[in-house]
Amino acid sequence: MSRRKMLYEGKAKILYEGPEPGTVVAYFKDDATAFNAQKKAVLEGKGVLNNRISEYIMEHLGRMGIPTHFIKRLNMREQLLREVEIIPLEVVVRNVAAGSIAKRFGLTEGDALPRSIVEFYYKNDDLEDPMVAEEHVTAFNWATTQDMDEMIAMALRVNDFMSGMFAAVGIRLVDFKLEFGRVYDQNDMPRVILADEISPDSCRLWDANTNEKLDKDRFRRDLGNVTEAYAEVARRLGIMKENGSVTEEGSPE
Numbered sequence: 520m521s522r523r524k525m526l527y528e529g530k531a532k533i534l535y536e537g538p539e540p541g542t543v544v545a546y547f548k549d550d551a552t553a554f555n556a557q558k559k560a561v562l563e564g565k566g567v568l569n570n571r572i573s574e575y576i577m578e579h580l581g582r583m584g585i586p587t588h589f590i591k592r593l594n595m596r597e598q599l600l601r602e603v604e605i606i607p608l609e610v611v612v613r614n615v616a617a618g619s620i621a622k623r624f625g626l627t628e629g630d631a632l633p634r635s636i637v638e639f640y641y642k643n644d645d646l647e648d649p650m651v652a653e654e655h656v657t658a659f660n661w662a663t664t665q666d667m668d669e670m671i672a673m674a675l676r677v678n679d680f681m682s683g684m685f686a687a688v689g690i691r692l693v694d695f696k697l698e699f700g701r702v703y704d705q706n707d708m709p710r711v712i713l714a715d716e717i718s719p720d721s722c723r724l725w726d727a728n729t730n731e732k733l734d735k736d737r738f739r740r741d742l743g744n745v746t747e748a749y750a751e752v753a754r755r756l757g758i759m760k761e762n763g764s765v766t767e768e769g770s771p772e
């Protein structure tokens with residue numbers, strides 16, 4: 520399929536060397552995994568949808584002044600990105616109790632949290648992404664205290680923007696996961712920017728009226744109609760036409 524050099528194959532994407540130094544191309548696969556890749560499936564069309572949804576969100580965040588790795592979408596499955604040195608943390612923002620926080624603290628799924636909560640997990644599949652405290656992050660040199668403050672501030676801005684964006688189309692943003700990376704400017708000073716993807720794979724999205732899940736929990740919990748739910752998110756955001764095809768606006772050369 521490609522003459523480009525493959526850099527890394529992950530669970531959901533393949534990274535290729537980009538056309539310019541300091542760039543990479545991310546190819547969005549249809550592969551779905553859950554529970555640390557113990558559960559696997561191919562969901563036809565998922566990669567196309569996540570490519571478009573992530574593009575849409577990253578572009579809006581960029582316009583709001585949040586620095587991101589996103590440069591442009593190249594085609595139905597690929598986007599051009601600034602290459603970053605990934606910080607090995609998953610930064611999770613939660614507005615409503617669901618998933619591990621409900622289990623850990625005995626909360627009922629769906630309960631609103633007293634305020635938005637930001638959590639850090641060590642990104643390591645072999646260890647099943649354990650939750651970490653600031654002490655671990657700084658002691659093991661994954662990030663500095665200043666990096667962490669910046670990630671928290673950016674994550675909360677992303678939360679504000681996305682909560683409003685989804686509320687406007689009848690979707691509740693329950694929680695989501697972000698990844699950040701480092702880039703080096705001319706003076707070799709490191710800077711932390713938003714990386715990876717934002718999609719129904721990395722968010723919990725519930726219909727505001729029915730609480731119907733429109734995210735990867737449909738796959739985790741065998742609820743069926745997974746890609747249909749992702750397509751519904753894309754449709755509500757105006758990325759997809761009523762007939763199900765993706766719009767041509769912003770299409771590649």
Ligand SMILES: Nc1ncnc2c1ncn2[C@@H]1O[C@H](COP(=O)(O)OP(=O)(O)O)[C@@H](O)[C@H]1O
Binds near residue numbers: 527
């Ligand atoms: N701009 C970027 N530069 C370098 N690596 C990136 C960038 N954005 C995301 N990545 C990394 O690309 C890898 C592939 O993505 P994915 O398939 O989601 O992997 P994973 O199996 O770790 O979830 C991940 O390790 C992710 O951290």
Ligand SMILES: [Mg+2]
Binds near residue numbers: 529530531
């Ligand atoms: Mg991933």
